[in-house]
Amino acid sequence: MRASLRDLLGQGRVLLADGATGTNYFAMGLESGEPPEFWVTDHPDRVASLHQRFVDAGADIILTDTFGCNRHRLKLHRAEHRVAELASGAARLARSVADAASRPVVVAGSVGPTGELFEPLGALTEDAAVEAFAEQIRGLVDGGADVAWIETMSAPEEARAAAMAAIQVGVDYVCTMSFDTAGRTMMGVQPGALEAVFADLPVQPLAVGANCGVGASDILVSLLEMRGFTVPTVSKGNCGIPRFEGTSIRYSGTPELMARYASMAADSGAAIVGGCCGTSPEHLAAMHGALAAHVRGAAPTVDGIVSEIGPLTNSLPGASGEGRRTRRRG
Numbered sequence: 001m002r003a004s005l006r007d008l009l010g011q012g013r014v015l016l017a018d019g020a021t022g023t024n025y026f027a028m029g030l031e032s033g034e035p036p037e038f039w040v041t042d043h044p045d046r047v048a049s050l051h052q053r054f055v056d057a058g059a060d061i062i063l064t065d066t067f068g069c070n071r072h073r074l075k076l077h078r079a080e081h082r083v084a085e086l087a088s089g090a091a092r093l094a095r096s097v098a099d100a101a102s103r104p105v106v107v108a109g110s111v112g113p114t115g116e117l118f119e120p121l122g123a124l125t126e127d128a129a130v131e132a133f134a135e136q137i138r139g140l141v142d143g144g145a146d147v148a149w150i151e152t153m154s155a156p157e158e159a160r161a162a163a164m165a166a167i168q169v170g171v172d173y174v175c176t177m178s179f180d181t182a183g184r185t186m187m188g189v190q191p192g193a194l195e196a197v198f199a200d201l202p203v204q205p206l207a208v209g210a211n212c213g214v215g216a217s218d219i220l221v222s223l224l225e226m227r228g229f230t231v232p233t234v235s236k237g238n239c240g241i242p243r244f245e246g247t248s249i250r251y252s253g254t255p256e257l258m259a260r261y262a263s264m265a266a267d268s269g270a271a272i273v274g275g276c277c278g279t280s281p282e283h284l285a286a287m288h289g290a291l292a293a294h295v296r297g298a299a300p301t302v303d304g305i306v307s308e309i310g311p312l313t314n315s316l317p318g319a320s321g322e323g324r325r326t327r328r329r330g
Helices: 005-009 022-027 036-042 044-057 071-077 080-100 126-143 156-169 216-224 255-267 281-293 302-309
Strands: 061-063 106-111 147-153 173-177 207-212 233-237 242-245 248-251 270-275 315-317 323-325
Touching (some): 022 036, 022 044, 044 061, 044 080, 061 147, 071 080, 080 126, 126 147, 173 233, 216 233
Parallel strands (some): 147 173, 173 207, 207 233
Antiparallel strands (some): 315 323
16 A cells, blocks of 8 residues: 555654664674665565564654665765665665555655765765765665655755755655754754755755754754744654663663653654664654554643653754753753
8 A cells, every 4th residue: 555755744643754774783683884775685684674663663654775875875885886776676675565564654765965075165066966866866766765765964055965856856855954963963054944955946845854863852852943844844863862882882762762752752843753773663663652642732841851851962052053051961
């Protein structure tokens, strides 16, 4: 049963996006330094298995295993010639799981940053970025992706280039940025300025929002700053705070915490809620249960977020543009 993201958003309920890719792959045997995208051909059964577990947990949207599937990122592994192969193959794997579901599940083609800096800080031009993203998105669409899911962006120029590529290919798109540096992206974009990044493009995004970052509390505060947007918003937060346990990274979030986060994200105005790093199918199942039972209430305050989810890690931008530390404990 197939439906577009536009169709599902039109239902008016809060949609559930899936959880982490990389951190779940590590639990399934991914080695440090191994590109997750190679699993599309090396371990397709594992890729499909994670998609299936997220669908079983209640996901309405599953993201393809293509976060780094652009020529610039794959060049680091001498695989820049495999963009179309890996992108289309990843979309086909997700599509096979979505098509077998008893309810509509959207296949979102994950499009991450190139890892390059734009002129004048670096050598990447807008034309080159659009070309690289279009190559990836074309492969995703050929494999059956319903929408381009542009994520973890920091630079407005790169987010726009990816959006322009999606428009060129002729597919709907979503864009989320990572507000992980004093309440801004690494390149200085504040959450309230995100919608304006795409304002002059001929096709607007289906949704915009935040993903990854530093923790569930911080992403909720970023989401509150987007409440005046005209397009739907997305919150795909990390599963608590990362910490080292020996040589491994573990995330502090429990299923119970992520359930509370999902409810608060809905109250903060999110039309799509999901998890990013550290979010397992078990976490997602708890989020699904919370959203199914949730009755939307008033938007939370920062104090309420801290009380329910935990202390903020970020320094938030004040009215003067300077950072200010807010509600940090511990």
